[in-house]
Amino acid sequence: MEHFFVTPSGDLHERWLQAFPHAAAVSEFAGIGAAASAASRVIWLDISITEARKLLIDVKAAVALGWPVVVMAATPDEAQAFRVMNMGAVGYCHVNAAPEQLREVALVVEHGGLWMPPKLMQRFVALSMRVVPGEASVEPELNELTSRELMVAEQIARGATNREIAATLEMSERTVKAHLSAIFKKLGVRDRVQLALAMNNIPAYTTVN
């Protein structure tokens, strides 16, 4: 497990080192993407002195790297927490959180969980109830998809183009199309837009009608 701390200063906070002795500090995202290691990672994003405008860009850029992103704020704030989570972060904590807590957070996000301070978590869950959709979720029969088809479908779910998928999955664009045709047929959707929606449990209108 590698821990990358993205911080403007470029220096590792003492507590971070206590939590993860082998942590690495970077001030640019490039430093992370470069090393094409297969090991799993956690990206820690220090936004303590980042202005709101740049925050959005930074979080998205971090998320785009493909590893779990934990945002560390100087003054935790509910709206900000929700905003960064919505942009794809999976963790939100204080920059000066205790080492033990950082390790807790790491453990959680590494295993697919979502972490934020208990109080916020509570608010978060409570708020989500107000908009819980009726039902009619169209959970697609993803089981019918073969392994490769599923990979393609997941990329579509994030808005990738055929070219990007081909590059990511290392296959030709033609193959991507072949898989897509199979997926459309199996899931009963007609194009990539509806597939993207279906993959995210959002009812699309032709699928329903």
Next chain:
Amino acid sequence: MEHFFVTPSGDLHERWLQAFPHAAAVSEFAGIGAAASAASRVIWLDISITEARKLLIDVKAAVALGWPVVVMAATPDEAQAFRVMNMGAVGYCHVNAAPEQLREVALVVEHGGLWMPPKLMQRFVALSMRVVPGEASVEPELNELTSRELMVAEQIARGATNREIAATLEMSERTVKAHLSAIFKKLGVRDRVQLALAMNNIPAYTTVN
């Protein structure tokens, strides 16, 4: 770490044992509360054959015990997931989840995290944004859209084709395209797929480069 599986049958599912060899099965909550051990625990609630009415009671009872509760459903459902999370559960997965996944879930909830299948998690986060005081990811720029543009964007959000939009809004396909171009520019997305995702508050990865 103790794992209590609350299941109507009273029997431990084979996979549960594979995940946690020392798991204990109980059919009544009383069996758990009795042992006043200081060790940390996880309560696994099997609701595969629980009728909706009793579900509420059970989840609350489990949560009341004071340890992290993971609900295991036979047919995972978005609305149900949100409902149980709102009642205090911190995990939601399939009853037949693989042992490795169960361990992942355990790891997450033991350390204060929230766990549910990735797809649900994404929806969960996206939905919470719709009510968060402040704004959602695309919500702000949505105000920049003119009335007609918004109508087009909403159709895209449901997977409509240009032809369908043209018919619905009674305009030519060319006009639909014109509006779309304007929308793409204003919202900073590159194509209809990403727009559809953005409209549903689902982070798409290339939105930032």
Next chain:
DNA sequence: CGGTACATTGTACTTTTGGGCAGGTAGAGG
């Protein structure tokens, strides 16, 4: 070994998208 499922890719074709260029109209406001 034959059969089947999956993954892969090519050629070629049709449709859909996205957008440049070049206009039209109508309403609000100086």
Next chain:
DNA sequence: CCTCTACCTGCCCAAAAGTACAATGTACCG
């Protein structure tokens, strides 16, 4: 009246997406 913005559209073009038909290789199963 003039200008600006929103709205609408046609022609045309290039890129992307989706399909049809076809073929090759691999793995596994009875």
